[in-house]
Amino acid sequence: MAPASDMTRRHQELADSVLLFPELPPEFALRAAVALHGVFPFDLAYTAGDPYLQTVAQINDRLGLKSNPLRTVSAVNDKALMREILKGTGVGQVASAEVRTRADLERFAAENGFPLVLKPSRGSASRDVHVVPDGSALSAAASRLAPAAGGGPGGTASWVAEEFLEGREFSVETHSAAGRHQVLAVTEKFTNEHRVEIGHLVPARITEAERALLTAETRSVLTALGVEEGPGHTELILTPRGARVVETHTRPGGDAIVALIRIAEGYDIHELTFSWLAGKSGPSPLRHEPQAGGAAIWFLTAGPGRVTAAGGEEATRASEGVRFASLSAAVGDEVRIARNSRERLGEALAVGDDADSALRRAREAVGRLVVEVEPAGRG
Template structure:
């Protein structure tokens, strides 16, 4: 170990640890006991396992471990560890994105404040909601619809779109229960995309543009790579994302930036200094032959990543998510048939018999997914849709106790 540079990898699967070890790094994996499986044992040299993700505990333990195994880098591809990893790296004086950049990306209210102070970046009207009166005042100013979201959230969890005055009842309840937690923004109307990028020494390379499809409460129900857009729109989106990443000071690593193409031009919704979730990292890998975790490992090891300069896709990949009526699952069929369909490379069932399906309020309320590949985006989407059409979920109404549990979410 003495001759190997050590890296602390917080959370995630085995792809990144394996890639780091392939570059001769000494890998210490940090995570919870329930996510550390047999494959992780072969992917790392040491493991620090704690009961939960409490930031303060991880910070203290990592600082102690650093005295025994001096880290050259601290890295994560998991949302819940982004701030913790940045705080550890900052305290140890390690190379990485500035802590202020990570905090700005993590806190949507802070991000809006930062962008509002930059004349070069198109603004999105927004306001922190500390009381129902704050929400009412904002609606009176900009009109309906508006979007209310947790200032520190992901996966569309807790997002509310208020289209009608009656929608304010649920929003007022959330604000009263958790003041100074939510941000309200003007509604951005237009097609949604995410831009997957990788940054080296402050230069942002575009890996792919993902076309997004949403359902109730803006929950994402499908993606396809590459997006079906014109060359002009491609240039607009990539230019807007590069400008945004410059503004927030991202210097290295992956970014997943969600953006809406409005009639006034692109507007950034939010961004994260990590790879895209919802299987997007796999869509990029299937469509372009690039895995961002391999790029990150090469960057940390200080070797060339071999990434081509062009962004032309060799093919296409799509994922579509299964949704179902709320209630208790009483019948579930078709996953085996879906897996055998042409072009399908992965099926991911997320509910079993007896599970309770919640109303579609966030990514965790979906029931599974299919990933399919094709020669072009339309073929990949058609294959994913066809495969998922073979899966059937039957639910029965939940009991009062189950409904109350869901309502408290």
């Protein structure tokens, strides 16, 4: 399931039949899919995008189709519910609490101290994630509680407060079948001061012991939440106390992580997923030869202000090892310091003989993208 605008000619060539709908609110998409099943029965509903994950789970649950349980997907999509379920299992222990009022936030801070992280229970793309460093920043953080993205009962916005996890960030990419979680890759992640992802690297530069910690925690979290089928993307921080989960998803990773894994590890997550959907998955994932020793993507950020010059794409694409590059900023755009992934301005994906060379090439390539910004109030 995806917006009709995402359907390319290639998609239509690969599908047995295609029915395009306008972009529907989730509740209407559920009703449409159930009605469609009565005319054109299908084996499973699937999406790789956050907006319809809950809806697809409801469709499969309503029709009795084999997939992850509805409660599992609900927990994955609601960070507060995920934490609550994990508290009862002994897995993925991170101090957290659902907060709806300033008093809730102050109570959490008093019990757990600073810094802390405040984010919407149902947020995505790093939107509205705030690090609260100390008590002086508490009032500003509390003022954000009412207008959170999404809402809870009675329209009240729901947020989750969590302890600040200090350490390097990673994600573990998996594919599950009948509750068995196959690890496909460990991705090393890079973020800015607002916890927005600005780079990814496969394979992650970690020791075997660190890999064991990250993958064991991922498998434990997926099992505790009841994940049984399909692709998974689990974000973790390797802290002095061990690996701690930030969040997990019943979908592949975004930001071209699928491409990085295909290049550097030899697994094609889309092929695995659609083989699973077609009932063709065997006891272990399909294996392909890696194309390079490492693959990395780096993102361009700038701002705040108005873009006065933009370019450099041709030079970036011609850089050594670059597989693709793009620039989304244009002259006249108003840009801001990136506080979510949609505020990044460009990207470059590069390969290398190893992880270090791939990362260096991606960062150097992004440096060839040109975005000049005139700060607000000048000119």
